[in-house]
Amino acid sequence: MLSHLPILQVILPLLGAPACLILWRPRIAWAFSFFISALAFIISGLLLKQVWQGGEIVYALGGWEAPWGIEYRIDLLNAFLLLIVSGLSTVVLAGARQSVAREIPAEKQTLFYVAWLLCLAGQLGILATGDAFNVFVFLEISSLSTYTLISLSRQREALWAAFQYLIVGTIGATFVLIGIGLMYMMTGTLNMADLAQRLPEVADTRTVFAAYAFIIVGVCLKLALFPLHAWLPNAYTFAPSVVTAFLAATATKVAVYLLIRFSFTVFGKDFSTFDVPLHSIFIGLGLIAVFSASTVAIMQRNIKRAIAYSSVAQIGYMIIGLGLGSVLGLQATLLHLFNHALMKGALFMAMVAMMLRIGGITVDDIAGLGKRMPVTALAFVTGGLSLIGVPLTVGFVSKWYLVSAAFSQGMWLVALLVVLGSLLAVMYIWRLVEIMYFRESPEQAPRGEAPLTVLLPLLLLVLGNIYFGIDTRLPVSVTEAAASSLLVEAYQGVQVGGAK
Amino acid sequence: MSPLEIISAVLLAIGSFLVLSGAIGLLRFPDVYSRMHAAGITDTLGAVAILLGLMFLAGWTLVLAKLIMILLFLLLTGPTASHTLGKAAWKSGLQPLTDGREPAGDSGKGAE
């Protein structure tokens, strides 16, 4: 059975979803989907171990070898991301039951868990596959279920947010489809590894350039990279709390993964950094994203929206790391994927707890929260500190790598701006801290902590923020190996390119 | 040219002519009811002629059976659709054009 791990990872939630619909009782559906998600998490842990010890795993679906069939190809990069996505899904799902019971009508709760499993399956499928068209199919599975998850919220704005996301997401997916089609016309294949081999022959055609542009723009729409981010704040603000926690922790990671996969594996580093001036575009957009989104975040009254804008800013950091194009830069991006999942998971999970007790999430609602819900408030602050990048938290680790990557390439200006951007994060986090600890609670404000089932996952995430901020061995070694394995082949390519 | 092919060619020609004349009626006639009249009748007969023409080309195969199925289906649904359409137009208060006056239905109630 061990040889089937790559596919089990994806089909467990994929088959779990219809099974869940047949089970129908919400409580059973919750337990069932938590069980499935936890299984997927365990499998991804085993997979990472397998890949770490034995190298890349290839699994031919239907027994047809690539490029004729579809294959799953697990290397360190996607094994690492599989672990992040399934892990965060499991932790958030663990604390989801009460929040869902409160925020979603009873007759729709089962559908909620079904959509959650589909979304999880879609994301895992995107990560695991080695076939470009299969990416499109699973992208749509995860997107459709994401629209559903967002629209299940009781807030009426969620409908509009979901529709906006649907339009943008479909345009993005169609752009990706156009890109894949153009690549297919030039190479005759859909398999990523095969594409990587055959694309260099035609790399100097306008078609391949356009294919790359369409795929990047399509993925960036999904990623909400500045200036294509307009849908994200609404979607995150109005979605049910646990959905926001899940999406913020995983969806952007998957999109960044696609960006990395297409840029470095399929098109190759040579193409994406030499033929296309990608680094300067990415670094520029990333910096603008950091500054503009952080500034907007400072002014928000709804703290969920503030943290959603902060997500746009954090995506900026990841893109800067990509744009640097060095092993260290890529490693910084990968580390930040992991760390950002932890800190956003913690922040939004804290908001789940707040919503459960207070029922609102604006600045007025959380006044004096430090006294009313001390544990949740402390967790929120820890997540915030991590977001700023205070030492001994995970946020510090990835910022450190990012700054040193910029320095090592002599881009001191970029490094300086990254540090300055963190100061903006200090401003919006400090503002919330001030309100929570130094402002008086409103009269008759509800007090008391959220139930233990919500607090435990939250504390787990917070501890993760601190633990991996101190003991950095696991993420650092995995990301280092993943980044260099992605770029070392490309480096050999550089030598070939330099020789001609 | 075998006799079968000649028959089929004649039938196809008749069908083409009918279909074309129906279309001209559809374009040139003044109001919905007359257009329906032009299109409805020629449509069915033209389709029958063309499909019959194709049947002579098909010979005794599965294709012939399918052609007959299509023919039956069109014969059943074409007039039904026309009938329902006319009825719906009438019910909506659209008046047929009579003795040269402007059709009441043109951009009238039916278009709203």
Place this chain on the structure above:
Amino acid sequence: MELLLDISLLSMLVATAIGIAVSRDLLAAVMLSSIYGLLSANFFVTMDAVDVAFTEASVGAGISPLLMFATLAIVGRFERYPHQRALPALLLVVLTGAMLILATLDIPAFGDPNAPAQTHVAPRFINESGTEIGIPNMVTSVLASYRGFDTFGEVTVVFAAVVGVLALLGSSLPAAGRKLPDTLLQASNHRILRIVSKILVAPIMLFALYVQFHGDYGPGGGFQAGVIFAAAIIIYTMLFGLEAAMKVINVTVLRVLAAFGVLLYGSVGLVAMLNGKNFLDYDALAADPVHGQHYGIIVIELGVGITVAAVMMLIYFAFAGRLIDRSHKS
């Protein structure tokens, strides 16, 4: 002749698209979009893509306009405002289009048999599928076996859609036994239409079964069969009311069937796995690989058909239920 067909179909497509863009009557726009679907299906036939034409006709000209009509009945028929931000939009569109046209300059000529798309992966499907899978329709071979996992994903997408529609409109789906005030939907004054449709329902279902099981030899397959089967029920619903349709087949059953189809597909893969082969490797299903492939394809196509038919009916029921709710309110 092919050139003439090609050019005239393409120019009609462009005309239709422009017609849709300028029309402010949404009913006309939807009608034109159904014509657009028919036209593109025709184009697919001239491009030899018979299976795609089949699907596009039943989706682009069939189900999707029907759903849009139902939506229009609820949200109203006319656009209220002229185009907004027309100029920037035009600029963006022209830019994207120009980029695409530039991109096409380097692709192999249309119809070129030596293009990479025709010479790299595809020849195996064309030359070997007859012996490896043993059925004449290559599209079905590739769809169900070589790229069977994509199709599994496709069924899941359909399933995801119904989960979404139920989550959004499900509350209007009456539980069994609730009395429905759907006189409006019954069309009792269309006697001829009702009789003819009633005659047609059974043959249409029969045809759906034919499409389901003939997919190995000609155009067709599970998805198309599911849509046609659902179409028969939908036409019945349109003329005899939702209540009558639900007496035939109720919502809970449909929901279970929608899930069952996906599970059926997946279980074929799991059985292959238990027999020691990879997921969805149908060779494992029988002693002789070609037989195994054949069994596998039949079962998964059945799974697709069941899910698609159930999903399409559920979606239409949800829309029709919303229509009744609304007329009841007003």
Place this chain on the structure above:
Amino acid sequence: MLTVTTITLLVVMAMALSRAFVGPTVFDRILAANVFGTKTVLLIAVVGFLFGRPEFLDIALVYALINFIGVVGMLRLIEYLEEDKQSTEDGR
């Protein structure tokens, strides 16, 4: 003769299309769509013979079916809208 028929059908399709554009009433459009649909059925049948692979007539059958369902759907929508309008007018 098949060629001539094909061309005729294309011309007729174009004419029906222009009627669908012009209207003016919605019934004109439905009529045009219906005519367009039946012509598509015929075109597929004829083209199949023209290109020498007539065994794909299943598609033509589907077109005929879809066309009928489409017309019925449109009509039901119109009637629904009319009645809706009337009932709101009565309400006033």
Place this chain on the structure above:
Amino acid sequence: MSVLFSHYNYWVVIVLMMIGFYIVIAQGNLVKKLIGLNIFQTSVFILYISAGKVSGGTAPILADGITLYSNPLPHVLILTAIVVGIATTALGLSLIIRIRDTYGSVEEQDVRAAEGNRKQESC
């Protein structure tokens, strides 16, 4: 001139695509947006199918006496994509119905205006 003849097909398809794209971004009615999205996607399908055509070939269904077939792979991909398209349309339409229920309109302008009012109230 030869480029014209060998590529006009793709160009027309791109024009179609762009009309659809224009409808999606420029028109405010939500149903119209979805129609535009449909056109956009359908045109991409046409692009794919055009890429699979082999001149002189026929439909990829094995038959005696025929040796040249068009490429079946794009057909398979597009079958999947069509299904994805209708799934998206169905979901989008149900969202529109709900939006109409809550906002009383399906025009982007009205919905945005309603949103703006609410935001001001809450400030």
